[in-house]
Amino acid sequence: MKNTARQWKKSNLSSLQKRQSSLERSKEQQAYVIAALFSSVVGTYLDLFFVGIGMYHFPMRLFPEIFTVNIAFTLLILPVSVILFLYLVNRMRILPRCIMILTISTAVIFIEKAAEKLGGFIHHPDWNHAYSFFGYMLFLVIVWRVFRFFK
Template sequence: MNTVKHLKGLSWQLLRKRPFLLKAAPYFPAVIAASWMGTYLDLYFVGRNLYEFPLRPFPDIFPINVAFTLFVLPLFTGMFLFLMNKMRKWGRAFFILFVSLIMPVVEKASELWGLFKHSNGWNHGYSFFGYYLFLVLIWGIFKRSKEK
């Protein structure tokens, strides 16, 4: 019977491979929460006529862009959490602030492309604070799910 031994001068630890689903498990609660929150917030704001989605799949059925809330938002949330998980505390704080600051610009660009339309009473400062709270909450959900 042959056994494999470490070289005496080698100080590397054995790499333990964790299955992908175990590594990704903490992401699922936060990504699903982001999708649900995005869906319900869109339904609320569209219902209040604060914004609308002129181009959306199944416009006769859904008043919101379900492609965004079911596919785009979870994808970007997963990427956001992956990057945040690699950063230190102050880096995370600045990253959340940075993403929150660029979201009003992204919204304005999406309005120019015809994907989004705000009411005249909308202030893009609302978007900054809304995304800031949203991202902090999603990060908190991720941290909690990672602890368990």
């Protein structure tokens, strides 16, 4: 009789643990989606602002007669990159996470310069690529915080 009661308690506990882990997984997936959408909206509005004040522009973009920003970047590349970033840093401790953010922020400088050479991006002569370094560093920290908040 004792053995049956013990098995019943274990099976109930196992079922509860499975439901909780399923709920946690669902909440984490929602956090990825929310963070990706957040990054897309913030990226789009920042691009609209900086294009509007003439700090840079996108000579090659989808639907140039409609959009002044590169919607392929803000609606596809940025959110997918953010999800990849969050997936990686979510499994890291704080020091490697900080190093990753600094590395990505540094890489953005070189990616922007390469995009300029390919003609996809043109900065105003007064633009300093340090703006991009600090901007992306802040952006990634904020996106990480949004992700953690909703997770």
